[in-house]
Amino acid sequence: MSTVAPRPIDIVEGNLADLDAVMTIMDAAFDPAFGEAWSRGQCAGLLAQPRCWLTLARTGPHEMAGFALCHFIIDEAELLLIAVHPDYRGAGIARTLIEHCRNDASAMGAKRIHLEVREDNPAEHLYRQMGFETIGRRPKYYKGKDGQKYDAITLSYNISGRNISS
Numbered sequence: 001m002s003t004v005a006p007r008p009i010d011i012v013e014g015n016l017a018d019l020d021a022v023m024t025i026m027d028a029a030f031d032p033a034f035g036e037a038w039s040r041g042q043c044a045g046l047l048a049q050p051r052c053w054l055t056l057a058r059t060g061p062h063e064m065a066g067f068a069l070c071h072f073i074i075d076e077a078e079l080l081l082i083a084v085h086p087d088y089r090g091a092g093i094a095r096t097l098i099e100h101c102r103n104d105a106s107a108m109g110a111k112r113i114h115l116e117v118r119e120d121n122p123a124e125h126l127y128r129q130m131g132f133e134t135i136g137r138r139p140k141y142y143k144g145k146d147g148q149k150y151d152a153i154t155l156s157y158n159i160s161g162r163n164i165s166s
């Protein structure tokens with residue numbers, strides 16, 4: 001599915017100062033039909049919490065291609081949000097971001113990393129490719145703008161005892 005010529009990507013840790021760039025990606029990346037995008041207030045509130053971290057994929061000092069937002073609780077991590085700007089898709093950026101998040105989670109002592117995805121979101125394919133497995137389902141959790149309801153699928157990746165970079 002690669003549509004973009006490979007460009008060097010820097011993966012760096014972000015913070016509240018990157019919120020403008022995060023919201024630019026957020027607005028461009030998520031289909032408004034499903035209401036999955038977070039508001040600026042939600043992102044800021046989360047980033048103010050301890051043990052939440054933001055991972056950025058940069059293509060230059062002032063150019064961001066994607067981000068991932070994670071949370072660590074007790075001995076588990078959650079990948080709360082991941083988005084790549086449409087101009088940069090298909091170049092492996094989301095895969096790279098997830099690998100970094102898994103490494104960070106492992107370094108913090110997480111045994112597993114979870115995420116939730118709307119059924120029918122093409123991102124599910126990516127997560128499964130990377131070894132995430134279904135552990136739960138919330139029926140009709142998401143509501144599309146057209147009124148259609150979609151299940152939320154909870155996926156999990158077992159970090160313990162795995163070579164998580166592969």
Ligand SMILES: CC(C)(COP(=O)(O)OP(=O)(O)OC[C@H]1O[C@@H](n2cnc3c(N)ncnc32)[C@H](O)[C@@H]1OP(=O)(O)O)[C@@H](O)C(=O)NCCC(=O)NCCS
Nearest residue numbers: 001029081082083084089090091092093094095122123126
């Ligand atoms: C999902 C998303 C983050 C993927 O970003 P990306 O950088 O294009 O993904 P990658 O290039 O790393 O893809 C890696 C693999 O995942 C699969 N994949 C990624 N996006 C896919 C899509 N839309 N449809 C089908 N497969 C997809 C591909 O098989 C690809 O493998 P390949 O290179 O062997 O073809 C991006 O499409 C996005 O921002 N979507 C909107 C936001 C969203 O829905 N986020 C997830 C829910 S929080």
